[in-house]
Amino acid sequence: MSVPSHEEKMLNLQHQMRQNQSELQSYLAGLDDWEAEIKEKERKLKSSETTKKGDLPPVRNTIEKKKMKKKKKERMVDPKKPKPISGYDFRAWDKFDVDKALEEVDGSEKKTETSSSEYETDEEWEMERKKHLADTEKEKGNKFLKNGDFERAVEAYTKGMEFDATNSILPANRALALIKQQKFGAAELDCTTSIVLDPLYVKAYLRRATARAGIGRTQDAMSDYQRVLDLEPANKQAKTELERLEKDLSREKEGPVQSSFTEGQRGVVKPVYKPPGDRSKVPMKRIEIEEIGVETVSRPQRSSAVQSEVVQKITAKEEQTFASLFTVNQSQSSTTGQTSGEKDELTKLQLNTLNSSKDHNVHKSNGLSEIPQSKTNTNPSKVSLSTTAPHADLLEQSEAPKTSSAEKRVSKEIKSQPANPVSLSSRTTDSEHDSHCLPVPQSSFQFQSDFKLLKNKPDQFFLYFQAISPQQYPKLFGQCLDADILNAILRSLNMHQTRSQIDLFEVLHNLTLVKRFTMTAMFLSRKDKKAVEDLLNYISEEGQHTTQEVEGLRQKYQL
């Protein structure tokens, strides 16, 4: 029986829909499997060792010299190649087929030719590229030279020489540009370079001769022309110039011509004396000298009006994370990093915060927010300071678990620092009475930075050092005691031994407990050892400690 066409269509459609449905179902089932599979794959990817991909090609367009890869010397003996025949093995030579050997040689030459046309290694490719770049620079320079723009021509040639130092044409061309600018000395040098690279380069000799004639070294110039004539006996320029120079020389011998132009040294400006009547009547002008190269700290004004609070929050957060990184760098290069302008601004801001709000929060978070504040506030308003500060506090807590251990350490240091906000500001403003403000250091970092400030003020350093309890030394000096610091301590102790209230023995003993003390002790100079000796004598004179104890110390200081 036949099915009507419209019914058949319906049936087909139904079939199609069912098929699509089943297709989709199977796809979705596959998708679930795939999800599990890919998760596993991803987990493996994360846990697997970082496999460094082989050498990546160099960064594009860098001029710096790449490390030359050591080429494997092709010393492998071709297995097919027969052993060379000994000169005494005449029977073997009888069998030697000369034609075949010649063919082989030809064949191998052909092979090497084809391989050399392709730059197989990066270095070769790099070299070729640089040569190409040097050529384009040369073309540029030539164009400039033609147009009379000598300075830019010199620039182009210089660039070209950077790319390819072995090209003899580049320095010679630069010399030409320099001669056109009447810079004969430099031109002569360039010509010499060019001649060193290519001793048969006639143009370089010609130009050097011109340059030498320009600085009055006629004899040398003549020898250069002579050399040109040796190389090219028909060179007209050399001939005529040589004749001219000879004439000049003979004329000079006859009687020096008085000419204001040839006289005197080149490049020396002599004062011009004019009688008062002839002098210029134009009044003197004052020319302001601007200092260049000193960066002014100008920061873009942000359009704060349109930004909503959330935006500010996020910006502040980002800047804080930056700042925490920033402070790491700061702490490492503690004093040199900042420009004085920034520092002043910073201290001012800090004073502001201190004056404006005695809020505890601000005190605590001061350290964390100090840099963002100085960064963001081009209009240092007290209100914004107090609004961002509590945020910083909050964020500090919320972010702490996320940050890596290294960052944590930094933040700890930062936290410990702001316990003395006054000292920070006083350090930057006046360093005269800072020793009174410097509190007992809590971390080795703090001690180190304080030490830098007090290094050259033994009295203040002594007061400062006195305040530190000896039990803290091992913690304070951390991994190792710097020889510099130990010297300073010993010296100041020695200076003030009589009027000190501290227990000298305790101090010296605790110093030896610092990690790797023996190392530091090894570097003590004779002067320092003398200082220790004095101190130990002083201790034994006091008689509070037994001689055994003193003797023990003596050994530890390697006396």
Place this chain on the structure above:
Amino acid sequence: MDKPQIILHVQKSVNYTLFDAKWIPCSAKFIALGNYARGTGALQIFEVSHGDVKMVKEAEKSKSFKCGTFGASSLQNRQFATGDFTGKLQIWDLETLDLPIYSAQGHKEIINCIDGVGGLGIGEGAPELVTGSRDGVVKVWDPRQKNDPVATMEPGEGETKRDCWTVAFGDAYSAQDRCVAAGYDNGDIKLFDLRSMSLRWETNVKNGVCCLEFDRKDIKMNKLAATTLESKFHVFDMRTQHPTKGFASLAEKAHKSTVWLARHLPQNRDVFMTLGGNGSLHLWKYSYPSARSKKDSDGVESGVAGSVDLLQNVTLSTQPVSSFDWSPDKLGLSVCTAFDQTIRVIITTKLNTL
């Protein structure tokens, strides 16, 4: 009757404008980029699992994101490069989104487009990124070089600066060879050869070029798809370049509105999806001609364009589709974002039988 079906699998509304979405290689996750109404940047990571998408991570940054790519990152690290509204190029480590691991003020204005090559095992040679911006400049970056681009393509002095809307890497089949194609708002398409550092070819397709994509980045240039305003797209055969005529091409009308994007299927380079301003998706298949090049009377070779067939179309949204990305790991799985603030995960069936 054995046509592929395009089926909406999951959709998810978000509270920001979506600009880009990319699958994270070797995972069932994707990243969505966009901007909140308050002008901040949104970056969210979603995971597809059991018929649903779940957000697994999010970050809000001060500047709006426009575009992103994994192209220059290794499969191991999967670092995501983004371009933002202020012209900054940044690279993010997806594990720690607090700070970018690379940041450079690449352009003076918004970065419209970004592409990467050399990572993920796709393309020979150095990992490189290319960005195109409203300031008319195309810059090539190497993540190993701080702050400065490794190559810059900008209009000469006196020439008007055109808004660069799209960039694409191609021809990266050896360590040295590499090309960048850039499309501009005036319909210009320029092909820069990074090996010789020169402009290799340029043409004008009359309407602003919204998207350029090579069918494959890591082979000798084969095909280049270019989509334009005024509901048109072009496919260039890039195998044979005629000294004067350039590359052969075909043009096709589609979508009845701007064709925003063309995306080639990673598993089959002759199948591609185009996305329209009216929220529609068209699936095409390119057929090669019997001979891909012919010799003219002077004996110079020129290319021959093939033809395209529409396999399937579907309209998913009333708003333009802003991005589309095929999953590199699962055939037929894709994600697309539209200006109706919705992310859609789409399934295309029967792609393996084409």
